[in-house]
Amino acid sequence: MASKAQRMPRGLRIATSIFIIVWFFLAAFPFFWTLWGSFKVELDFFSIADWTNSLTGERTVAEHGSPFTGRGYEGAWIQEEFWRNVINTFIVCFFVVTISLTIGTLGGYALSRSTYNYTFWLLITALIFRAMPPITLVSGYLLPFFEWNVWGILPTTIIVLVAINQPFTLWMLHSFFKNIPKELDESAKVDGCNQFQAFRRVIIPIMWPGVITTGLFSFLLAYNDFAVTAMLLSESNRTMVPAIAAFLGTTQTEGNVMFAVAAVVSATVPLFILVMFFQRQIVSGLTAGAVKG
Amino acid sequence: MRHKTFLWFFLPTGAAMILFIFMPIISVLMQSVYAPHEAVLEEVENCVPLVGCTIETKINQDATAALREAEPLGRFVGLEIYKDRGHLATEEVKAAWAESETWGEFREKLTNLPFYRAMGFTLTFIIFVTPLGIILGLAIALAVNSLHRHLKGLMIFFSLLPMIVTPLIGSLVLFWMIDSRGIIGSALVGLVGDPNFSLKASTGLMWVALIVYGIWHAAPFGFVVFYAGLQTLPKDQLESAQIDGATRWQQIRYVVIPHLMPLVTFVGLIQLMDNFKIFEPIVGFQASAHATSLSWIIYNDMSGETRQLSAASATSVLTILGVAILLSPVLVRTWHDFKGAK
Numbered sequence: 001m002a003s004k005a006q007r008m009p010r011g012l013r014i015a016t017s018i019f020i021i022v023w024f025f026l027a028a029f030p031f032f033w034t035l036w037g038s039f040k041v042e043l044d045f046f047s048i049a050d051w052t053n054s055l056t057g058e059r060t061v062a063e064h065g066s067p068f069t070g071r072g073y074e075g076a077w078i079q080e081e082f083w084r085n086v087i088n089t090f091i092v093c094f095f096v097v098t099i100s101l102t103i104g105t106l107g108g109y110a111l112s113r114s115t116y117n118y119t120f121w122l123l124i125t126a127l128i129f130r131a132m133p134p135i136t137l138v139s140g141y142l143l144p145f146f147e148w149n150v151w152g153i154l155p156t157t158i159i160v161l162v163a164i165n166q167p168f169t170l171w172m173l174h175s176f177f178k179n180i181p182k183e184l185d186e187s188a189k190v191d192g193c194n195q196f197q198a199f200r201r202v203i204i205p206i207m208w209p210g211v212i213t214t215g216l217f218s219f220l221l222a223y224n225d226f227a228v229t230a231m232l233l234s235e236s237n238r239t240m241v242p243a244i245a246a247f248l249g250t251t252q253t254e255g256n257v258m259f260a261v262a263a264v265v266s267a268t269v270p271l272f273i274l275v276m277f278f279q280r281q282i283v284s285g286l287t288a289g290a291v292k293g
Numbered sequence: 294m295r296h297k298t299f300l301w302f303f304l305p306t307g308a309a310m311i312l313f314i315f316m317p318i319i320s321v322l323m324q325s326v327y328a329p330h331e332a333v334l335e336e337v338e339n340c341v342p343l344v345g346c347t348i349e350t351k352i353n354q355d356a357t358a359a360l361r362e363a364e365p366l367g368r369f370v371g372l373e374i375y376k377d378r379g380h381l382a383t384e385e386v387k388a389a390w391a392e393s394e395t396w397g398e399f400r401e402k403l404t405n406l407p408f409y410r411a412m413g414f415t416l417t418f419i420i421f422v423t424p425l426g427i428i429l430g431l432a433i434a435l436a437v438n439s440l441h442r443h444l445k446g447l448m449i450f451f452s453l454l455p456m457i458v459t460p461l462i463g464s465l466v467l468f469w470m471i472d473s474r475g476i477i478g479s480a481l482v483g484l485v486g487d488p489n490f491s492l493k494a495s496t497g498l499m500w501v502a503l504i505v506y507g508i509w510h511a512a513p514f515g516f517v518v519f520y521a522g523l524q525t526l527p528k529d530q531l532e533s534a535q536i537d538g539a540t541r542w543q544q545i546r547y548v549v550i551p552h553l554m555p556l557v558t559f560v561g562l563i564q565l566m567d568n569f570k571i572f573e574p575i576v577g578f579q580a581s582a583h584a585t586s587l588s589w590i591i592y593n594d595m596s597g598e599t600r601q602l603s604a605a606s607a608t609s610v611l612t613i614l615g616v617a618i619l620l621s622p623v624l625v626r627t628w629h630d631f632k633g634a635k
Binding site: 008009012016019020023024026027028030031033034037045046047051054102103104106107109110111113114115116120122123124125126127128129131132133135136137138139140141142143144147159160162163164166167169170195196199220223224226227230231241244245248257260261264267268271272274275276279282283286287 | 294296298299302303305306307309310312313314315316317318319320321324365432433436437439440446448449450451452453454455457458459460461462465466467469470472474475476479480509513514517518520521541566570572573576579588591592594595596600602605606609610612613616617619620623624627628631
């Protein structure tokens with residue numbers, strides 16, 4: 001690949017390798033460390049006496065007879081009923097992704113096909129909305145939601161997250177639809193389709209790559225949200241992230257930090273799998289706005 | 294596309310944004326100029342035979358409830374909430390300015406006010422994290438780009454993790470490691486040689502920890518964008534630079550970096566806005582005694598038993614103004630692009 005002149009001198013090659021290894025370590029080690037430690041007892045994971053205890057699990061052996069224990073997971077999933085939060089998270093994510101993609105593709109398609117000036121102003125408004133931290137909107141939600149008695153339930157949170165998601169979805173899908181030539185829907189219209197039929201029969205079959213990428217980011221937004229879910233969900237309807245935050249408050253007094261550690265590992269696993277399978281889409285989504293702009 | 298067709302296509306998403314973004318902004322603005330009603334007081338003459346009469350001041354529960362029912366927004370106070378001690382604290386700042394002899398003293402007094410304390414940390418965070426995140430991202434991109442094809446995929450996978458993982462979870466994972474009983478924390482204790490040494494106890498160290506988290510979280514975004522930019526590097530320019538005898542560093546300095554410059558601006562602007570919103574790490578690191586941000590103040594005002602919606606709203610409006618200022622260069626640029634495209 002690299003021409004001879006491009007090949008690095010030995011010293012630089014070594015320096016680069018060291019740098020890459022250090023970064024790899026920084027990026028990956030914390031997760032593996034926490035995963036390993038989540039199967040230990042608290043005195044091993046947080047060992048005052050000797051840090052090698054967290055590797056060998058000396059206390060864990062003393063307490064449970066083997067260097068690995070599922071006690072943290074048992075405590076989190078069964079005792080603290082973390083499975084409810086997991087189910088809630090997946091309900092929220094599923095509906096947020098489907099609804100925001102459905103209404104987002106319609107809007108994004110319209111924005112990419114209309115030639116009037118107002119599309120620009122709509123996109124600018126969306127950009128401003130996108131830049132606002134979601135938490136600044138929350139105090140605006142609370143009073144009306146209390147008034148209408150819809151605070152604390154999942155559907156409210158889903159709709160709010162869909163709306164917060166829309167500006168981003170619109171931008172992403174708009175730039176994606178821009179790359180699909182207009183001639184395609186023009187010719188469908190010549191053949192007697194109206195705008196919606198052209199969208200349905202011509203655009204939908206070829207839009208999947210862009211929709212999948214956008215869907216991934218919608219999923220991440222809903223999955224990673226803390227500000228909205230923490231403020232808008234009642235205790236019994238919590239999703240994973242606010243539940244973990246609540247764990248910190250309750251478990252530390254009871255000496256059950258390991259429940260929180262196990263919950264954190266459980267919540268990271270789906271993200272690992274997601275990045276593993278959709279790495280290419282995530283990279284292309286992140287760079288879509290940048291390289292072209 | 295005709296106006297009517299456009300309207301139908303855009304209606305669902307437009308309605309969602311109007312109802313749940315635009316209206317809440319209006320609602321936040323309204324709440325920030327209204328304060329909750331004070332309790333209605335009444336004077337009751339309390340007469341006990343033989344002792345005499347005393348006048349007591351009591352809360353009239355019914356009247357208070359009725360008033361709150363009639364005007365749920367509260368009483369109009371104008372910009373009072375913005376000027377109070379929890380927000381811009383105009384009086385306190387004036388007093389501090391008048392009393393302080395030196396800049397240091399003035400700064401000292403300002404950091405006792407919640408709003409300025411939060412701004413102080415947020416600005417420090419932005420100043421360190423934005424450039425360092427970009428530089429680290431660029432370095433990773435250059436290094437990964439020189440790797441073998443098979444290793445690239447693996448490195449991209451692991452490099453994405455710090456950014457993709459939920460910020461609260463990422464900060465907890467790091468926090469448990471730097472806890473004085475965690476692996477890095479106890480290593481530091483060993484290094485310093487003081488068994489009572491703790492990151493959590495020192496404001497300076499907590500700031501460093503948050504900034505390190507911020508860079509860890511921000512670098513992958515820069516990396517991905519720069520890495521994509523490196524794939525479109527002008528090969529012929531690089532070759533002619535080599536023929537002219539440019540060293541490796543000169544090639545990077547005069548060909549690669551100019552090529553990536555628009556991306557640096559892009560990443561910088563995005564990071565600037567992101568870092569301004571810093572919130573989850575403060576919760577995850579339990580750092581609120583040492584470092585706060587505007588988002589954290591809003592969260593703190595709203596959670597707990599007494600939801601201080603007026604205070605939270607005023608801080609929200611100030612945050613939105615801050616974001617708007619940071620966003621203005623992007624808007625100007627989009628406007629120029631739009632005009633150029635026409």
